C-alpha cells in the first residue's frame with residue numbers, strides 16, 4: 001500500500017524529531033512530574049534541531065508563561081503548546097495563487113547543490129500528473145552539467161525542454177523559452193537559474209535582469225520565485241536565504257533534503273525570519289519525494305504525538 005502523506009512527512013523528519021525528543025522521551029518513560037529543568041532540556045532540543053534562537057525563544061516564552069498548565073498536564077501539555085506555537089510561526093498567507101494565468105512562470109533560485117534541478121524535475125512531473133504541460137528552461141548557461149541534468153529530468157517526465165548554448169545570455173535563453181511556451185500554449189514554465197556567479201552582486205543583478213525580461217514577455221512574470229534551501233546546511237541555509245531575500249522577489253520557499261538531516265527545525269527559522277511561506281519540501285531524491293508544505297503535518301511530524 002502506498003505510504004500516506006503523513007507517513008512520508010514523518011519519515012522525512014525522523015532524525016530531527018529524534019534529536020528534539022531525546023530528553024522528553026526519557027521523561028515520558030520515567031512518568032515523573034515535569035520540573036523547570038525539563039523546560040531547559042526542551043529548549044536545548046529546539047536549538048539542536050536548528051530552530052534558531054529567535055524561534056526557540058518565542059516558543060520558550062510561551063512554555064514558561066504557561067508552565068502551570070505544563071506542571072499539571074505533563075509532557076502532553078508541553079508538546080501541545082509547542083505544536084501550537086510552531087504551527088503559528090509556519091502558517092503564512094500564500095502570496096500567490098498558482099496557474100491563474102498561462103503560462104505560469106516560476107523562477108527557481110538558490111545556491112548550487114541545494115536541489116534546484118531536482119526540485120524542478122519533481123515539480124514538472126507533479127504538474128504533469130495534474131494534466132499541465134510545463135516547459136523546463138535551463139537558464140543556467142554557466143554550468144553545462146546543470147543543463148544536462150535538467151534535460152534528463154525533462155526527458156524522464158516528457159516535459160518540453162529549452163536550453164541555450166553554453167555562455168549565452170541567460171535572459172536571451174529565457175526570452176526564447178517564454179515565447180515558445182506562449183506560442184504552444186504551455187501551462188507553466190519552470191526556470192532553472194544560475195546558483196553562482198563571480199560575485200554575489202552579479203548573481204543578484206542577473207536574476208533581477210531576468211525578472212525584468214520575463215515581465216516584458218509575459219505580464220506579471222515571474223509569477224512565483226521559489227527559493228530552494230538545503231535543510232542539511234542548518235543555519236547556513238538561513239544565511240543563504242537572507243542573501244536571496246535581500247535581492248527581493250522571493251514568493252515562496254522549498255526546503256530540500258529534510259530526509260537526510262536532524263536539522264529540520266531550520267524550516268521554522270527561515271519562515272520566521274524571511275516571512276515567506278514554504279511551498280514544498282523535499283524528502284528524498286526520487287521524483288515523488290516532493291511534498292506540498294502543510295504547517296500542521298510538518299509540526300506534528302516534528303514534535304511527535
Ligand code: GDP
Pocket residue numbers: 110111112113114115116117118119146149195256257258259260281282283284285289
Ligand atoms: P542544484 O545544483 O541546486 O540544481 O542541485 P541538484 O538538484 O543537482 O541536487 C544536488 C543533490 O541533492 C543531488 O544529488 C540530489 O539528488 C540531491 N537532492 C535534492 N533534493 C533532495 C532531497 O529532498 N533529499 C535528498 N536526500 N537529496 C536531495
